[in-house]
Structure formats: C-alpha cells, structure tokens
Amino acid sequence: MIKTILLLIFEFMKTGLMAVGGGMACIRFLQDMIAKYGWLTGEELANIIAVAESTPGPIGVNAATYVGYSVLSQYGQAWALLGGVIATLSLIAPQIAVIVLVARGLEKYRSSKLVNDAFGALRPAAAGLVAAAGWSVIKASLSLSFVPFHVDPISLALYGVLVVLMLLPKLKKIHPVLFLAAGGLIGALLSL
Amino acid sequence: MLELYTTFMKIGAVMFGGGYSMLPLLMRELVDNKKWCTEEEVLDYFSLAQCTPGVIAINSATFVGYKRGKVLGGIVASLGVVTVPLIIITIIAAVLQNLMEYPLVQHIFAGVRVAVAALMTVTIVRLIKKAAKDWISWGIVIVAFLLLTVVGLDSVWLVLIAAAFGILVGRWKKA
Numbered sequence: 010m011i012k013t014i015l016l017l018i019f020e021f022m023k024t025g026l027m028a029v030g031g032g033m034a035c036i037r038f039l040q041d042m043i044a045k046y047g048w049l050t051g052e053e054l055a056n057i058i059a060v061a062e063s064t065p066g067p068i069g070v071n072a073a074t075y076v077g078y079s080v081l082s083q084y085g086q087a088w089a090l091l092g093g094v095i096a097t098l099s100l101i102a103p104q105i106a107v108i109v110l111v112a113r114g115l116e117k118y119r120s121s122k123l124v125n126d127a128f129g130a131l132r133p134a135a136a137g138l139v140a141a142a143g144w145s146v147i148k149a150s151l152s153l154s155f156v157p158f159h160v161d162p163i164s165l166a167l168y169g170v171l172v173v174l175m176l177l178p179k180l181k182k183i184h185p186v187l188f189l190a191a192g193g194l195i196g197a198l199l200s201l
Numbered sequence: 202m203l204e205l206y207t208t209f210m211k212i213g214a215v216m217f218g219g220g221y222s223m224l225p226l227l228m229r230e231l232v233d234n235k236k237w238c239t240e241e242e243v244l245d246y247f248s249l250a251q252c253t254p255g256v257i258a259i260n261s262a263t264f265v266g267y268k269r270g271k272v273l274g275g276i277v278a279s280l281g282v283v284t285v286p287l288i289i290i291t292i293i294a295a296v297l298q299n300l301m302e303y304p305l306v307q308h309i310f311a312g313v314r315v316a317v318a319a320l321m322t323v324t325i326v327r328l329i330k331k332a333a334k335d336w337i338s339w340g341i342v343i344v345a346f347l348l349l350t351v352v353g354l355d356s357v358w359l360v361l362i363a364a365a366f367g368i369l370v371g372r373w374k375k376a
Contacts, residue, residue, distance in 0.1 A: 024255070027357050031257040033324065037349070037356050052314070059313040060293055062320065065214055066286025067223075069256035074283075074290040082298065093291050101279050104255035108263035109275050111253060119249070126371025127364040128252055130341055134363030136325070136332035137345025143321035144350055150314035164315050171319035176326070186217060189316045196312015197305060 010084055014095060016046060017077060021099035024073070026107070030135030032069030035100070037142035039076055048080045051149035058146060063189045073100045167195060202277055205269055208235060209262050209281030216258065223247075223258050231265060238265060254360075258282055337370075 024038040036058060043049040049057075057079070061071035077096025082089035111118045118124055151168060152161045171188060174180055195201070208230055216223050224247055231238045238246075243265075250260035259279050266278025300306045333339045345363065348354040 023357060027254055027360050029254045029360050031251065031255075033321070033328075034356075035256060041356050055314045055317065056310050059310065059317045060290070060297070062317055063313070064286065064289050064293065065217055066289065067213070067216065067256045067258035067282065070213075070259065070283050071286050071290050074287050075294055078291060078294040082294075086295065089294070090291055093287060093294070097283050097287055100256070101259050101283060104253070104259045105263050105275050105279050107253055107255070108250075108260050109267055109272055111249065112264055112267045112275075115249075122371060123368060124252075127367040129338075130363045130367030130370065131360065133332045133338040133341035134345040134359060136328045137342045138349065138356060138359060139321075139328055140325045140342070140346045141349035143318070143325045144346075146314075146321055147318040150311075150318040164311070167312070167315050168319050168322075171316055172322050175319060175323045184217070185320055188320060189313050192312040192314075192316025192319075193309040194312065196308045196310070196315070199312075200304075200308050201311035201315070 010081075010088070013080065014092075017080060017092065017095055018099045021073060021077070021096045022103050025100040026103040028069070029131050030138055032067055032072070033139040033142060034135055035069035036072060036146075037138050039072060040142060040145050043076070049076070051145060053079070055146050055149040059189065063186050070097060070100065073097050161201075163199060164201060167192070167201075202270055202274070204235075205266055205274055206277050206281040209266070209278045210284050212262075213258070213282035214285035223261060227261060227265075237269060242268075341366075 020038075020042045024035050024042075028034040028038050039054060040051070043051075043054055054076070057072055057075040058068075060075060061068045064071055073096045074093040078089045078093035080096075081092030147168075151164045152159060171192065175185075175188060212223065212226050212230055216226055224243075227243050227247065228240065231243055232240050246261050246264035247257075250257045250264060253260050259282060262278040262282045263275040266274035266276070268274070270277065297306075301310075329342055333342050341363065345359055348359060349356065
C-alpha cells in the first residue's frame with residue numbers, strides 16, 4: 010500500500026509539472042498512469058471524466074481527486090478519502106511552485122525567446138495530446154475496437170447526433186452539462 | 202488571507218467544466234467585487250496560466266494569490282479552488298461505488314460517456330483550429346497524436362520532445 014501511495018504522489022506531481030494544455034491534457038496523463046499500473050479500466054476512467062465534467066470545479070482537479078480515491082478504495086473508505094486528497098495536493102503542488110517562479114521573473118518569462126520558441130511547438134503538441142486523450146475516451150465510450158472490429162451502433166449514432174448538435178452555432182450557448190444530462194437520459198431510456 | 206481563501210473557494214465551487222469557464226468568474230470576483238486586479242491583469246494572468254503546465258484554474262489562482270500575499274497567498278488561493286470540488290467528488294465517489302451495481306445506473310453512465318466523447322470531440326476540433334495555423338503546426342498536431350496513440354509514447358516524453366523541437370526551430374529560424 011505504501012508503494013501505491015508513493016506512486017500516486019509521484020505520478021500526480023509529474024502530471025502537475027508536465028501536463029501542458031490544461032485539464033484536458035491532464036486526462037491523457039491519467040490514461041498513461043492507469044494503463045501503466047493497471048489501476049483502472051478505460052471505461053472506469055471515462056466514467057470519472059463524465060463525473061468530473063458534470064460537477065463544479067476544474068476538470069483536472071476533479072478527475073485527479075476521483076482517480077486518487079478509486080486507486081486507494083481497495084484498502085477501505087478512509088484510505089480512499091486520503092487517496093483523493095493526496096492525488097489532488099500532489100497535482101497542484103508543483104503547479105504552485107512553477108507559477109511562483111514564473112511570477113517572480115514575470116517579464117523575463119514573458120519575453121524569453123526560449124520559452125516562446127518552446128511554446129510555439131508545445132501549443133500544437135498539446136492539441137495532439139488532448140486529441141489522443143479524446144480518442145481513448147471515444148474508444149472506451151463507443152466500445153470501439155478494431156481487432157476484432159466492433160462498435161456499438163446505437164452509441165455511435167448518439168455520438169454523431171450529439172457532435173452535430175454541439176457544433177450548431179445556434180446551440181453554442183447551451184451549457185455542456187445539459188448535453189451530458191441528455192446523454193444520461195437517453196442511455197437510461199435505451200438501456201445502452 | 203482568509204478573504205483570499207474564501208474568494209477562491211467560491212470560484213472553485215461555482216465554476217463548471219474546466220479552466221476556460223473561469224475567466225468571466227475571475228473578472229466578476231476579482232475586478233468588479235474585490236477590486237484586487239485590473240481587467241488587463243486578469244487577462245494577462247489567464248493567458249500566462251495557459252502557457253504553464255497543469256490545470257489552468259490552479260495556475261490563475263496562484264498568480265492572483267501570489268500578487269496579494271506572496272508564496273503563502275499562492276498556496277492559500279489554490280487550496281481555496283480545490284476545497285469544494287474535493288468534498289463533492291469524494292461524496293459522489295463514495296455514493297457511486299455502491300450505485301454502480303444497478304443496471305439503470307450503468308445505462309445512464311453509458312449514455313453520459315457517449316456525451317462526454319462528443320463533448321471532447323468538439324473541444325478538440327476547436328483546440329486544433331486554434332493551435333494549427335500553418336503546415337508546421339498541423340504537422341506537430343498530427344505527429345503528436347500518432348506518437349501517443351500508435352507508437353504509445355509516454356506523454357512526458359512528448360512534452361519534452363515538443364519543447365526541444367520548438368527551441369531548435371527557433372534557433373534555426375534565427376540562423
């Protein structure tokens with residue numbers, strides 16, 4: 010158990026320090042760690058992301074708390090609680106340190122050619138990172154796998170309809186949480 | 202300090218769906234209500250928060266907290282943001298652990314997962330539109346995606362390689 014806690018601290022500090030691209034980029038790091046240690050399945054993580062998206066608070070923080078909770082839940086409720094706290098604090102600690110350093114040398118950081126050059130490539134790389142995170146969630150949510158070829162047709166249809174609806178300019182103002190609620194309702198009605 | 206904590210606790214409690222929804226909240230609380238920052242400062246912190254690793258909301262909070270109360274202020278503001286989400290998620294996780302056995306709950310989650318996949322797709326489309334402006338940035342988006350999904354590269358390495366690549370391209374352009 011001590012080993013799991015130490016791994017949790019290490020992995021979440023790594024995420025806070027390296028996940029360029031905000032909360033969605035953190036999701037990719039979570040996918041890496043659950044695959045590496047077998048902590049959760051892709052479907053379980055997709056559920057966690059669903060909860061993280063539909064509750065108040067930053068997605069990255071919500072997902073981190075939930076993953077920390079789930080990883081230690083096998084040792085009982087009290088440890089699970091602690092796991093959530095440990096994961097969250099490990100995620101934010103390196104971020105606070107980085108921001109304090111940046112805030113101290115604000116002008117230097119902003120005008121640094123090195124930083125600007127690095128971010129010239131980091132921005133598109135972060136978009137690729139988030140795309141990879143999304144791809145894993147899509148695969149887990151539509152039961153998509155290529156060998157053997159399998160996809161749930163109803164889920165795929167629902168997915169297509171929702172993407173089109175979300176891209177409609179007229180529906181842009183609708184809060185994303187309402188789409189998630191609609192998905193849940195349809196899931197219950199159709200017994201997905 | 203207490204005011205700093207409660208202000209960011211409030212922001213963390215009412216924000217929904219990630220860092221980008223935080224900007225209007227920051228404006229209202231910090232500029233209009235508390236008058237701690239100017240509008241320009243908030244915009245500046247927010248854009249810097251996106252150019253630093255990790256959760257954008259935590260980065261923005263630390264910037265403002267640091268400005269108000271140095272290192273301790275940064276820590277206090279960030280802890281404020283995570284307080285309410287930490288409690289809510291813990292409660293939900295504890296409740297769902299038992300509910301997940303029911304078929305109805307599983308069906309609901311199957312539907313919500315599909316909606317999350319759709320939501321992420323839309324987010325990704327917007328993100329790529331913003332990040333990919335020329336052929337080289339398009340190339341980076343595609344190569345990054347393929348390295349992660351097909352090759353199975355660890356995300357940490359992708360970030361390091363991208364940073365190094367950006368610096369090299371910067372040098373080469375100058376020369």
